Amino acid sequence: MCGIVGVRSAKGVRLSRLITVLQGLQHRGQEASGFAGITVDGREVSFKDLGLVADVFKRYGHDPLLKVAIAHTRYSTRGETYRPENVQPFVGFIGGRMVALVHNGNLTNYAELKGELESEGVVFRSTSDSEVILLLYAKEGGSPQEKIKRMAGRLEGAWTVLLVDGDRLVAFRDPYGFRPLWMGGDGEEVWFASEDSALRAADIEVVREVSIGEGYVVGEEVERFYVRRKGKLPCSFELVYFARPDSNIFGRSVYEWRLKAGEILAEADPVKGDVVVPVPDSGTIYAIGYSGRSGVPFQMGLIRSHYVGRSFIQPSQDMRRRTVRAKLFPVPFVLKGRRVILVDDSLVRGTTMREIVRMVREVGAREVHVRIGSPPVVSPCYFGIDTPTREELAAARMSSEEIGRFIEADSILYLPLDRYLREMEGFCVSCFTGNYKVKVPDTR
Ligand code: SF4
Numbered sequence: 001m002c003g004i005v006g007v008r009s010a011k012g013v014r015l016s017r018l019i020t021v022l023q024g025l026q027h028r029g030q031e032a033s034g035f036a037g038i039t040v041d042g043r044e045v046s047f048k049d050l051g052l053v054a055d056v057f058k059r060y061g062h063d064p065l066l067k068v069a070i071a072h073t074r075y076s077t078r079g080e081t082y083r084p085e086n087v088q089p090f091v092g093f094i095g096g097r098m099v100a101l102v103h104n105g106n107l108t109n110y111a112e113l114k115g116e117l118e119s120e121g122v123v124f125r126s127t128s129d130s131e132v133i134l135l136l137y138a139k140e141g142g143s144p145q146e147k148i149k150r151m152a153g154r155l156e157g158a159w160t161v162l163l164v165d166g167d168r169l170v171a172f173r174d175p176y177g178f179r180p181l182w183m184g185g186d187g188e189e190v191w192f193a194s195e196d197s198a199l200r201a202a203d204i205e206v207v208r209e210v211s212i213g214e215g216y217v218v219g220e221e222v223e224r225f226y227v228r229r230k231g232k233l234p235c236s237f238e239l240v241y242f243a244r245p246d247s248n249i250f251g252r253s254v255y256e257w258r259l260k261a262g263e264i265l266a267e268a269d270p271v272k273g274d275v276v277v278p279v280p281d282s283g284t285i286y287a288i289g290y291s292g293r294s295g296v297p298f299q300m301g302l303i304r305s306h307y308v309g310r311s312f313i314q315p316s317q318d319m320r321r322r323t324v325r326a327k328l329f330p331v332p333f334v335l336k337g338r339r340v341i342l343v344d345d346s347l348v349r350g351t352t353m354r355e356i357v358r359m360v361r362e363v364g365a366r367e368v369h370v371r372i373g374s375p376p377v378v379s380p381c382y383f384g385i386d387t388p389t390r391e392e393l394a395a396a397r398m399s400s401e402e403i404g405r406f407i408e409a410d411s412i413l414y415l416p417l418d419r420y421l422r423e424m425e426g427f428c429v430s431c432f433t434g435n436y437k438v439k440v441p442d443t444r
Helices: 015-023 053-060 110-119 129-139 144-152 196-201 236-242 254-268 284-294 317-327 351-362 400-406 417-423
Strands: 002-014 032-039 044-050 065-074 090-094 097-107 157-165 168-172 182-185 189-193 206-209 214-218 222-226 275-278 302-304 328-330 339-344 367-372 411-414
Touching: 002 015, 002 097, 002 157, 002 168, 015 032, 015 053, 015 065, 015 196, 032 053, 032 097, 032 157, 044 053, 065 097, 065 157, 065 168, 090 129, 097 110, 097 129, 110 129, 129 144, 129 157, 144 168, 144 214, 144 222, 168 189, 182 196, 189 196, 189 214, 196 206, 236 254, 254 284, 254 417, 275 284, 284 339, 302 351, 317 328, 317 351, 328 351, 339 351, 351 367, 400 411
Parallel strands: 275 339, 339 367, 367 411
Antiparallel strands: 002 065, 002 189, 032 044, 032 065, 090 097, 097 157, 157 168, 168 214, 182 189, 182 206, 214 222, 302 328
């Protein structure tokens, strides 16, 4: 998953403003970030590095006035995480004209396309699927619209893309619409960003959500075109976890969905608790919904430290355990002697939740009942969210009762799958069902 931003303005936009919008998408990726563009006086500029948005651009140290630019914050799903070559944007030149690309999603036929290009003598500088898109674009002839339409017949999977092509900004979503994209601006400036909340936070007027399979070429004029359409598969996990709660994604308010899911959970719950406690921040709105519907009081029984970065996150079990304990602090005043309804958005491996349940018990909770605002995750994602292999997914190996025992809870309740499927009609739900409507590689 990643966050992407693009702008074109004849008068020019400072890089610092572009970075403000990108910071509003920091939750979509914390590994690396970068930008590429052309200044109002025609200079090509770019910079990218590992790290959080603010840190990376502090290192750059300039604030050019940009006519056209794109920027990216990275959360890797394809390509080694800490390899600088995989950081976006990917930048190239065609006949002296800068062509740069940022991508949110994941190509499911990356290996095949890469193999084809390699057999033609193309040399790759990274292990990222996004580079394949740039190279295919560069190979095609004609206008940006013609290039993209032809390329769209070759790309499979999820690809929401922003491109700088000379002094034009190009934006498009794939024919299934897995990943979001919003358009903003006031006529003089045209903006694109993964989430509308990032535009609003930077005082940019939100114009519309880019439709599935829709594209724009922004030069002196704004030209709209259709890439192609295959079906409708926007990612429901964006609503569950990934997007910011103040965003609207795929025509729905993220906040509203999480609140409703909490209410549905409360309606389905036979257990009576004394206090509803979210796992912050991801479980907070679900817990508000649960509390409102059940009448059980909501309390912040876990306090989250905002000073522990992802650098703490390590693949080993012990490091994960220590990370949870460095990030979340139980509040004895809220938890001691209580029957706790502990609410989170989703449960993937189960090891983090087990640690949280232990922490809640250690300060004296009488009972801990875990409530999850989505159905069991039974299958990996191939479309841009880095869920683990099937073997690592708790719900792929265990029944709900077994997971409840594994996480050492008194009980566990998920959002019922049938209800979720009804609510998410027209969305991708493959990681909850194991059924894929798009061909996926046999790599996990
Ligand atoms: S498989 Fe799950 S995470 Fe991946 S796109 Fe579909 S709903 Fe989203």
